[in-house]
Amino acid sequence: MTELPSSGLAAARRREATPATIEAAYRARATEFLRVATAIAGSSEGGRDAVQEALARAFARRGTFRGSGPVEAWLWRAVVNAARNVRDRSPRVAEAPADTGAHDPVDERRDAVREAVAALPERQRHALFLRYYADLDYAAIAEALGVRRGTVSATLNQAHAALRAALDEEVLA
Amino acid sequence: MIAGKDPVVGQALDLLVPDFDFDPDTLLPAAYARAGALRTARRRRRTVAVIAFAALLLFAGAAIAAGKFDLLSFLHTNDRNSARFSVAPARTYHGAAPLALTCPGAKTGVFTCHVTGLVVGGNRIYDLGQQTDKVPPLTRQSMLDSLDKAQAAGADPARVAQARADLAKVGDDFIRALAVMTQIETVSAGSSGPGGTERVPPRGVPAWTACREVTLATFRCRPLAALVGVATGTPLYFLQPSKDWRRVQAPPSQPSDFERMLEQLLGRKPNADEIRFFMDLATVASTGSSSGPTTGAQTADSTAVATAQLAPPILGVSAGLVSVTARPLPRRLPDGLRPGATRLFRVVFYLDHSNGHDAAGNHTVYVYVTRAPRLGVWQVAWVGTKP
Numbered sequence: 438m439t440e441l442p443s444s445g446l447a448a449a450r451r452r453e454a455t456p457a458t459i460e461a462a463y464r465a466r467a468t469e470f471l472r473v474a475t476a477i478a479g480s481s482e483g484g485r486d487a488v489q490e491a492l493a494r495a496f497a498r499r500g501t502f503r504g505s506g507p508v509e510a511w512l513w514r515a516v517v518n519a520a521r522n523v524r525d526r527s528p529r530v531a532e533a534p535a536d537t538g539a540h541d542p543v544d545e546r547r548d549a550v551r552e553a554v555a556a557l558p559e560r561q562r563h564a565l566f567l568r569y570y571a572d573l574d575y576a577a578i579a580e581a582l583g584v585r586r587g588t589v590s591a592t593l594n595q596a597h598a599a600l601r602a603a604l605d606e607e608v609l610a
Numbered sequence: 611m612i613a614g615k616d617p618v619v620g621q622a623l624d625l626l627v628p629d630f631d632f633d634p635d636t637l638l639p640a641a642y643a644r645a646g647a648l649r650t651a652r653r654r655r656r657t658v659a660v661i662a663f664a665a666l667l668l669f670a671g672a673a674i675a676a677g678k679f680d681l682l683s684f685l686h687t688n689d690r691n692s693a694r695f696s697v698a699p700a701r702t703y704h705g706a707a708p709l710a711l712t713c714p715g716a717k718t719g720v721f722t723c724h725v726t727g728l729v730v731g732g733n734r735i736y737d738l739g740q741q742t743d744k745v746p747p748l749t750r751q752s753m754l755d756s757l758d759k760a761q762a763a764g765a766d767p768a769r770v771a772q773a774r775a776d777l778a779k780v781g782d783d784f785i786r787a788l789a790v791m792t793q794i795e796t797v798s799a800g801s802s803g804p805g806g807t808e809r810v811p812p813r814g815v816p817a818w819t820a821c822r823e824v825t826l827a828t829f830r831c832r833p834l835a836a837l838v839g840v841a842t843g844t845p846l847y848f849l850q851p852s853k854d855w856r857r858v859q860a861p862p863s864q865p866s867d868f869e870r871m872l873e874q875l876l877g878r879k880p881n882a883d884e885i886r887f888f889m890d891l892a893t894v895a896s897t898g899s900s901s902g903p904t905t906g907a908q909t910a911d912s913t914a915v916a917t918a919q920l921a922p923p924i925l926g927v928s929a930g931l932v933s934v935t936a937r938p939l940p941r942r943l944p945d946g947l948r949p950g951a952t953r954l955f956r957v958v959f960y961l962d963h964s965n966g967h968d969a970a971g972n973h974t975v976y977v978y979v980t981r982a983p984r985l986g987v988w989q990v991a992w993v994g995t996k997p
Contacts, residue, residue: 467632489641550625569620
């Protein structure tokens with residue numbers, strides 16, 4: 438996992454949801470929260486909205502935190518749920534850039550990856566995002582997605598295989 | 611592939627959302643503000659009502675005249691979801707006030723609570739309702755000073771002079787009684803159900819508690835009902851409903867509770883001079899009338915609650931006996947009101963036939979009060995029959 442500042446790490450691992458521990462957990466992984474939320478919500482603006490909403494709900498409803506895991510894991514779950522809500526509320530409009538005639542190979546590769554990822558089941562997508570964008574281990578992913586740890590391992594294996602199959606070696610290279 | 615990661619997949623995903631730098635502070639202020647709105651919405655759903663009695667809070671509080679009054683006799687109420695208590699103006703609580711506490715052993719007497727999240731299980735979770743407000747001193751001199759300030763703030767000089775003359779006619783026992791009244795508050799978390807019923811906690815489990823920090827995560831709490839001498843700033847918590855709550859007939863509301871309490875304190879009914887002085891205070895501090903936006907109705911050395919109690923005279927009725935219930939602010943405020951400096955109150959007052967009113971009985975109005983930026987005093991900004 439990403440190295441955390443020592444105070445942030447301690448706060449993130451504490452099983453106590455106070456404004457201070459929530460804020461510390463957020464500060465310690467802010468970039469990762471935003472990256473995962475952006476991936477799930479489908480836009481950087483949606484990602485910011487999702488992280489802000491998750492944080493607000495954590496502050497407002499910290500009384501619902503039961504201390505069964507660290508605050509950070511609880512926050513991850515809130516971020517995933519908020520990002521999912523943002524994505525569901527967003528109008529489903531295909532984002533097709535205007536065809537200028539020129540074809541950037543990086544854009545082509547990105548489009549291919551986007552299509553391949555979009556074709557994955559939701560759980561596989563979210564597991565991939567948490568694993569790669571946030572560097573979470575299986576236990577943390579399981580906590581964030583509300584599934585068993587063994588399920589995470591199987592889900593990631595399926596996601597890897599599906600992505601490999603969907604994208605040819607040229608695109609992945 | 612290393613440690614459950616496929617480098618090729620990682621490379622591909624980096625194309626979708628590249629790594630970037632991000633300043634956490636850009637989202638925090640908005641998140642805190644949104645959290646406040648979420649908490650307000652939650653409180654509204656729970657219909658938590660915070661009720662404060664004390665009609666002359668306009669000049670709020672002095673130390674309780676110890677021994678003279680039987681305070682405990684009217685701190686007891688029949689409402690299981692309410693708690694009436696007295697504030698000790700000279701004492702201040704400086705500890706923490708977490709948003710929620712878990713109190714597995716909540717009962718009569720002192721019990722220990724933990725910041726929610728440290729203790730798993732149990733169904734005795736208390737939410738923070740409010741912290742007790744500061745109560746400024748009330749004496750004959752403080753009333754005179756307040757009249758000066760009211761006049762400086764634009765009150766009618768003739769009315770101020772009348773109030774001074776009437777103040778000279780009331781006895782010290784009346785002022786002492788008012789001082790005690792300013793220190794008594796009632797809070798309520800009840801919500802009425804079908805057929806005038808309400809849900810109440812199991813017998814012996816307090817609906818409201820006053821708590822003090824013992825350690826970072828541990829608090830010592832006691833039932834708030836009939837508690838005497840609660841320090842200013844003390845966090846007050848109300849119990850979240852759980853499966854073992856029972857539905858009972860709600861006690862009848864008592865809009866004239868103030869009158870009963872004042873009579874108990876005085877040991878008699880207020881005389882004509884005292885009633886007139888009471889009305890002087892209200893009218894000195896207010897001008898204008900009718901529903902809708904008001905102008906110039908402001909108080910000196912006031913509290914928001916006391917200012918809201920000026921609504922009846924602002925409406926042009928002589929109803930000195932009122933109860934005031936703090937309400938959460940709605941999402942949309944009347945034009946020109948700012949959320950941070952505005953409070954909303956439901957004011958219930960009673961009109962009787964002896965005053966010549968056709969509409970005798972209980973009346974309810976909703977009052978927005980705002981703190982004037984320059985003067986720092988509260989003023990009635992809007993009065994209506996709906997919030």
